[in-house]
Amino acid sequence: MARRFDGSTLIVASHNAGKVREISDLLRPFAIDVRSAGELGLPEPEETGQTFAENAALKAHAAAQAAQLPALADDSGLCVMALDGAPGIYSARWAGPEKDFDVAMARIERELDARGTAEKDRRAYFVCALSLAWPDGHCETFVGEVHGQLVFPKRGDRGFGYDPVFVPDGHKLSFGEMVPDAKHAISHRAVAFAQLIAACFPQADADPHAS
Numbered sequence: 001m002a003r004r005f006d007g008s009t010l011i012v013a014s015h016n017a018g019k020v021r022e023i024s025d026l027l028r029p030f031a032i033d034v035r036s037a038g039e040l041g042l043p044e045p046e047e048t049g050q051t052f053a054e055n056a057a058l059k060a061h062a063a064a065q066a067a068q069l070p071a072l073a074d075d076s077g078l079c080v081m082a083l084d085g086a087p088g089i090y091s092a093r094w095a096g097p098e099k100d101f102d103v104a105m106a107r108i109e110r111e112l113d114a115r116g117t118a119e120k121d122r123r124a125y126f127v128c129a130l131s132l133a134w135p136d137g138h139c140e141t142f143v144g145e146v147h148g149q150l151v152f153p154k155r156g157d158r159g160f161g162y163d164p165v166f167v168p169d170g171h172k173l174s175f176g177e178m179v180p181d182a183k184h185a186i187s188h189r190a191v192a193f194a195q196l197i198a199a200c201f202p203q204a205d206a207d208p209h210a211s
């Protein structure tokens, strides 16, 4: 059985304001004091893991050790079947130092074209690993996925990263065209969060009066 979070303060092991906001929103019903690694000036560890889960765990452990408080980290990315899972854990790096996802999406299209991958075979999935680590070294990790089809040219200007080229299975709109709530209901992050909440933040602990 997973270890339950029963503290009052949680570190979000990220320097990315968007991720911190998303995680804080999700934890609001639990009346937890959420602090970010950026706000506390904690160092960012090098992501040396070979999987999303390893990278999420190493970020969570580093923050939990540095702050001596439980810490939650997220590692995510896009895996393209016909590219043997690339960009995968290198999803952010494919956008280069300028973090230009037009460059990253163009590279995926170019590599699919180079391999002669037919449109119907342009399958891909997003992965999100969430790790909750404690200062004593215990760690719980949950992984969510959402599968779908890649489409070029890109569609829509909502969301971020690779959203405009990804159409989830059972839907016609890309993540870049969907309203945020529609994406958040089915995304890899939502799937991982649902597992985390069920295992470590049971609803019985939620404060019904928190807004």
Ligand code: IMP
Pocket (backbone or CB within 6 Å): 074, 075, 076, 077, 078, 091, 092, 126, 159, 160, 161, 162, 163, 175, 187
């Ligand atoms: P991380 O910050 O190392 O976890 O990098 C995650 C990268 O994966 C982001 O920079 C995006 O490129 C990509 N990514 C993760 N989740 C999503 C998503 O929901 N939509 C689009 N791109 C995503």
